[in-house]
Amino acid sequence: MTNNMNGSTFFKDLSAGVVVFLVALPLCLGIALASNAPLISGLIAGIVGGLIVSWISGSHTSVSGPAAGLTAIVFAQIEKLGSYEAFLGAVILAGVLQLVMGGLRAGSLAAFFPSSVIKGLLAAIGIILILKQIPHLFGHDPDWMGDMSFMQPDGENTFSELLATRFDIHIGATVVGLFSLLLLIFWDKTALKRIPVPAPLVVVLLGIGAVMLLEPRAEVWSIGSNHLVQVPVSDGLGGLFQSLPSPDYSKMLSTAVLLGAVTIAIVATLETLLNLEAVDKLDHQQRVSPPNRELVAQGTGNIVSGFLGGLPITSVIVRSSVNIASGGQTRLSCFIHGVFLLTTVAFFPYLLNRIPLSCLAAILMYTGFKLAGPATFKKMWLAGRQQFFPFVLTVIAIIVTDLLIGILIGMVIAIGFILYGNMRRPLRQVTERHVGGELTRIKLSNQVTFLNKASLMETLDQIPEQTHLVIDASETTHIDPDVVDLISDYQQETAPARNIQLSLVGFQSPILKNDLSHDLSVSTQDIQAKVTPSEVLQLMKEGNARFVRGEKVARNLIQQVDSTSQAQYPLATVLACMDSRVATEMIFDLGIGDIFSVRVAGNIAVDRTIGSCEYGCAVAGAKLLLVLGHTRCGAVMSSIDLAHQGKSALEATGCEHLDSVTSEITQVISADTTSEGERTSANMAFVDSITEANVRRNMHQLMEKSSRIRGLVEDGSLLLVGAVYNVKTGAVTFLED
Numbered sequence: 001m002t003n004n005m006n007g008s009t010f011f012k013d014l015s016a017g018v019v020v021f022l023v024a025l026p027l028c029l030g031i032a033l034a035s036n037a038p039l040i041s042g043l044i045a046g047i048v049g050g051l052i053v054s055w056i057s058g059s060h061t062s063v064s065g066p067a068a069g070l071t072a073i074v075f076a077q078i079e080k081l082g083s084y085e086a087f088l089g090a091v092i093l094a095g096v097l098q099l100v101m102g103g104l105r106a107g108s109l110a111a112f113f114p115s116s117v118i119k120g121l122l123a124a125i126g127i128i129l130i131l132k133q134i135p136h137l138f139g140h141d142p143d144w145m146g147d148m149s150f151m152q153p154d155g156e157n158t159f160s161e162l163l164a165t166r167f168d169i170h171i172g173a174t175v176v177g178l179f180s181l182l183l184l185i186f187w188d189k190t191a192l193k194r195i196p197v198p199a200p201l202v203v204v205l206l207g208i209g210a211v212m213l214l215e216p217r218a219e220v221w222s223i224g225s226n227h228l229v230q231v232p233v234s235d236g237l238g239g240l241f242q243s244l245p246s247p248d249y250s251k252m253l254s255t256a257v258l259l260g261a262v263t264i265a266i267v268a269t270l271e272t273l274l275n276l277e278a279v280d281k282l283d284h285q286q287r288v289s290p291p292n293r294e295l296v297a298q299g300t301g302n303i304v305s306g307f308l309g310g311l312p313i314t315s316v317i318v319r320s321s322v323n324i325a326s327g328g329q330t331r332l333s334c335f336i337h338g339v340f341l342l343t344t345v346a347f348f349p350y351l352l353n354r355i356p357l358s359c360l361a362a363i364l365m366y367t368g369f370k371l372a373g374p375a376t377f378k379k380m381w382l383a384g385r386q387q388f389f390p391f392v393l394t395v396i397a398i399i400v401t402d403l404l405i406g407i408l409i410g411m412v413i414a415i416g417f418i419l420y421g422n423m424r425r426p427l428r429q430v431t432e433r434h435v436g437g438e439l440t441r442i443k444l445s446n447q448v449t450f451l452n453k454a455s456l457m458e459t460l461d462q463i464p465e466q467t468h469l470v471i472d473a474s475e476t477t478h479i480d481p482d483v484v485d486l487i488s489d490y491q492q493e494t495a496p497a498r499n500i501q502l503s504l505v506g507f508q509s510p511i512l513k514n515d516l517s518h519d520l521s522v523s524t525q526d527i528q529a530k531v532t533p534s535e536v537l538q539l540m541k542e543g544n545a546r547f548v549r550g551e552k553v554a555r556n557l558i559q560q561v562d563s564t565s566q567a568q569y570p571l572a573t574v575l576a577c578m579d580s581r582v583a584t585e586m587i588f589d590l591g592i593g594d595i596f597s598v599r600v601a602g603n604i605a606v607d608r609t610i611g612s613c614e615y616g617c618a619v620a621g622a623k624l625l626l627v628l629g630h631t632r633c634g635a636v637m638s639s640i641d642l643a644h645q646g647k648s649a650l651e652a653t654g655c656e657h658l659d660s661v662t663s664e665i666t667q668v669i670s671a672d673t674t675s676e677g678e679r680t681s682a683n684m685a686f687v688d689s690i691t692e693a694n695v696r697r698n699m700h701q702l703m704e705k706s707s708r709i710r711g712l713v714e715d716g717s718l719l720l721v722g723a724v725y726n727v728k729t730g731a732v733t734f735l736e737d
Contacts, residue, residue: 017336050338098299107291120394126371139170177358474506
């Protein structure tokens with residue numbers, strides 16, 4: 001434990017444990033009612049979760065007990081197995097399976113189930129809870145509620161109990177149930193939420209009071225014992241254990257019981273692992289619970305609960321979140337809630353037997369609504385079709401069949417959507433314009449299976465002759481052997497026959513060798529000689545547009561390093577500011593060796609920078625000379641403020657050589673006579689005006705001070721251009737002459 005129990009945590013855990021008990025008591029009873037199980041079974045499960053699971057689990061804040069998510073399974077299994085005693089055998093075996101899964105380190109099982117299916121499972125459970133509790137809400141409380149037959153269209157008792165409710169409405173129970181439901185709905189929306197008592201407990205207490213108040217009334221109002229909780233009345237702990245149902249060991253190895261155990265184990269494990277992850281995110285101390293140890297704890301709890309006659313156990317999110325919100329620090333709070341449950345069942349059963357079933361039905365219906373409310377469906381709809389349709393179809397499948405079959409159907413549907421999407425989008429074809437010309441790039445998806453073979457074959461067949469083609473698998477983790485064979489045949493036979501210059505990138509197969517011999521992204525001597533200044537300008541404009549859109553072309557930078565290791569043939573020379581935000585190769589989406597980048601504060605053209613520009617253009621052969629300023633330039637803004645204050649850079653900063661930069665920009669400021677407003681850096685319009693004027697002045701300086709640059713410009717072999725880079729948007733605005 002990372003958090004030792006001491007005096008300060010004990011009282012917090014005690015307080016939290018009491019609050020969790022108050023929330024758990026009605027939920028344990030209600031879940032047993034919804035499961036068509038003896039009501040005592042829900043309490044036993046809660047007790048085992050508190051007294052036993054809490055000490056085996058590695059979680060400090062998770063609370064275990066009977067879960068609403070298992071009600072549909074429990075209900076169906078009890079009916080399929082013929083008795084609750086036979087069902088207890090399935091609970092024990094489910095616990096054994098969970099122990100095995102924990103030993104096999106299957107704690108990552110939940111990660112293999114699509115979230116749309118899991119959310120569909122929870123929503124279906126919510127709908128089932130609502131439908132199953134409607135009869136109880138109106139006082140129709142038969143001894144049994146069918147085999148979930150309201151979910152099965154061809155069942156003998158389809159909707160029979162729901163229909164029968166119309167003719168068996170108990171006025172007193174209905175009033176209590178509807179009032180309880182309204183109270184729960186409006187609790188968090190009114191000042192009632194300030195009451196420091198859980199809403200379900202208030203509902204239960206008011207329900208007990210209503211029973212006592214209506215008892216002397218007429219029969220239509222009086223809520224008799226057949227409409228109340230019926231927990232066995234025992235004489236202390238000894239009497240309690242004698243009254244508990246016992247497992248039917250004679251049927252434990254039957255096929256039906258074994259299948260039921262597998263169903264319970266899988267769903268209980270999934271719910272536990274999902275809840276555990278959610279609880280860890282709620283934990284204020286951000287402690288991480290070991291999932292494999294949790295499976296061992298839950299397995300042990302289910303074995304004990306099954307032996308004692310209790311329902312299956314999982315980690316439960318509602319009680320766990322209440323525990324954290326109430327200040328629970330260690331597993332002691334969960335243990336304390338179990339102690340209070342045991343004390344109440346053993347010594348105060350008469351009080352429990354005064355709780356109306358319609359009151360518990362209201363609590364369960366409200367719980368179901370939170371699982372399957374309109375907000376849930378809206379959220380899934382907004383997540384897109386690939387999430388929404390598997391979610392909805394999982395809900396429908398669970399409702400019309402059963403929970404396990406519904407989950408399997410949902411899994412198949414979700415996988416089908418994934419495969420369909422992968423078939424539709426196995427690759428992305430783009431046309432890229434590089435310094436060496438255009439190429440077509442086919443980017444393969446993360447998973448390329450045999451299902452994608454036809455789509456890839458069709459795409460390759462449509463590639464025109466004499467195309468530069470790159471098949472890019474740099475983001476691909478799996479390629480089916482059938483697809484590898486297809487690409488290999490294309491590389492060796494089809495591409496050469498059709499004069500397609502093919503490059504392969506990112507392949508990890510021993511059959512397919514990466515080949516970058518036709519790389520067009522590196523400027524070579526031939527490319528530099530053929531390209532015109534206007535074409536270089538257009539390349540830079542297009543590159544900046546890609547940069548702004550976030551669609552940079554793929555480049556193999558290591559290959560470019562190798563290709564330029566012996567010589568460089570830049571296309572452009574850029575005189576830019578040294579500002580860290582002005583990364584010239586990036587903002588023009590160019591590669592290594594494409595540009596000479598001359599950088600100095602304020603992008604000023606002085607002797608040394610002019611010399612660098614001369615070398616880049618006259619010696620290295622660049623076809624474009626770009627003077628690049630940028631918005632919010634520190635050199636420009638500082639120069640403006642220094643000029644306004646009448647100070648030198650040395651006086652303001654103590655830096656001895658900054659005046660050589662600011663004095664150049666100060667000449668631009670002095671020459672400006674048209675700008676309006678305050679002549680300080682606070683006036684961004686003035687700053688932008690000076691930035692652009694500074695670019696134009698430095699272009700003039702290059703032409704005036706360098707006869708070599710001037711000669712190249714005049715004979716058309718060099719293009720001199722000015723531009724301003726916006727540090728907020730990433731866009732470059734080229735200045736018109």
